Structures are given as C-alpha cells and as structure tokens.
Amino acid sequence: MENKYNNHPSKSVYHEKCIAFLNISEKIRYVGIINRFGRTVSGKLRKTVKPLLSPDQARDEHFIESIRQQLRNSFESSIGKTIFSITKNEFVTLVLIPSKTTDDVLYYVTIDNDVPLDEVNDIINKVIEIEG
Secondary structure (H helix, E strand, C coil): CECCCCCCECHHHHHHHHHHHHCCCCCEEEEEEEECCCCEEEEEECCCCCCCCCHHHHHHHHHHHHHHHHHHHCCHHHHCCCCCEEEECCCEEEEEEECCCCCCEEEEEEEECCCCHHHHHHHHHHHHHHHC
C-alpha cells in the first residue's frame, strides 16, 4: 500500500519486507530498513536471537552505515552503483543493500558469523530478488 502523501511504501509494506527477508534463511539474525539518515523505518529480529547491540548502539550503527553509503554514492560515476557491501565482524556478518526502487532506504541485514560467503551471497541475491 502506497502512502498517498509521498511515493514511499507505507510502514506496513516495509514490515512485510522485513518478514519476507527473515524467511530467506534461519541464518539471518536481524533485518532492518533504514533511511538515508540512519533512522530505522522497520526492523525485525529473529525470535530466537538475542540482540548484540543496545538500542543506542544500533541507532549509532545505522547512522554510520547510512553515512558510509552516502559517501560511496559520490563515487558512482567512476565505479558504478553499490550493489551491496559486507562487513565481517567477529560475532556477526553485516550486509548493507541499497534499495533498487528508491534512493531513500537501505536494507541492513545481519547474518550469523559462521555462514560461508557463498551462502551470504545467496542470501543477498534473494533479498535483491524480493526487494523488487
């Protein structure tokens, strides 16, 4: 359902996307949809997962990732658009996927740290496919 006041999907559409992304794999810990300012538009944590970040840490992390993506956008004319970026941490793998349908949101996905990169790539491809 589109919001009649702008061209952005409604919060319920984003919530449904989060659920669809979580259903891709049991290895996905968290899916968040964040705007270009790092604010969470929608987010869903797998029920069996304990968050690694406090709410304040998550807010700061989302802000940092949105700023990093905006900086990457300045190189698009030279190297092309970012399809996704991966940050491998000791306890979790973070994937950031810019929306193909709007420049206003990023898909922030955390995956168990023991998932091999080929499986991470499969998850990324499925997120991109579902995104539209």
